[in-house]
């Protein structure tokens with residue numbers, strides 16, 4: 001196996017094997033690694049030009065019934081000050097975001113039982129009434145197919161649900177026994193079937209992860225063919241069982257972004273907050289490796305600290321909606337520009 005032969009498979013859209021992915025993750029010389037980034041970058045530029053789509057991220061609740069071992073807002077964390085935004089608060093985040101140029105709003109939260117279908121459908125309908133030219137993305141975890149169907153009908157366009165890790169044994173290392181990797185993956189296929197622009201993804205460097213596990217994620221994504229993929233480094237949170245585990249690395253995360261861009265040329269790939277938290281140049285590095293989306297925080301300032309998934313989570317400066325000018329400057333430095341657009345996948 002050579003770098004040229006694997007790259008050729010990717011450009012001809014031929015399926016890669018697990019060994020191909022392991023090779024891309026571990027077997028490249030520094031020169032080949034640069035070629036990988038250059039190929040990913042030109043693929044992104046062919047699809048999206050030098051434009052970066054922005055999404056306004058609204059973190060609507062930090063209540064969660066799940067107890068994922070890595071997550072700071074897990075149910076067992078007694079130290080979290082819990083909050084849930086009202087419909088009025090969520091709508092006023094959108095009112096603030098629209099004139100700033102946001103044309104996608106992402107509603108993300110823990111699996112909070114208060115988010116019934118009726119409550120969410122009412123919110124979605126009102127958002128669509130007030131902002132008909134905007135896309136709405138939901139990221140509210142695992143729900144029934146019927147619930148996903150109703151939310152779609154009420155106006156949701158996209159849904160983000162990371163598989164977290166495609167390897168079932170590794171999934172069980174990261175989650176309590178009652179959480180099912182099969183169910184999570186079934187949700188992703190259901191979302192796609194229902195017509196959502198569907199986003200999957202994984203953490204890089206989560207405890208116990210090997211390159212073979214990462215290769216399984218790529219194989220899973222190759223099969224799912226999602227419209228979006230969110231990946232970021234695992235970062236420890238002090239009040240979780242993984243408090244002492246080492247974080248993932250920026251280098252491995254950026255390498256994964258480049259591989260994903262070549263695997264899914266038209267997909268929306270964010271330069272994530274976790275990567276920007278780990279490395280102040282993370283956003284720029286991800287864009288130069290083929291990322292085309294940034295999701296600044298549009299949550300009310302008083303709750304941002306409380307949506308603490310990992311320690312030191314960035315939510316100010318270029319990571320905040322009100323810091324768009326700084327973000328624009330960072331993008332201009334590397335030859336890109338933020339654009340006002342719904343930013344659907346190709």
Ligand code: SAM
Nearest residue numbers: 070071109110111139140141162234235309310
């Ligand atoms: N409840 C929804 C779900 O399950 O998809 C959305 C909220 S969940 C907190 C959003 C994402 O945060 C997860 O998919 C996970 O990958 C990421 N996350 C949680 N804890 C993290 C950590 N310690 N380091 C990096 N990412 C983390």
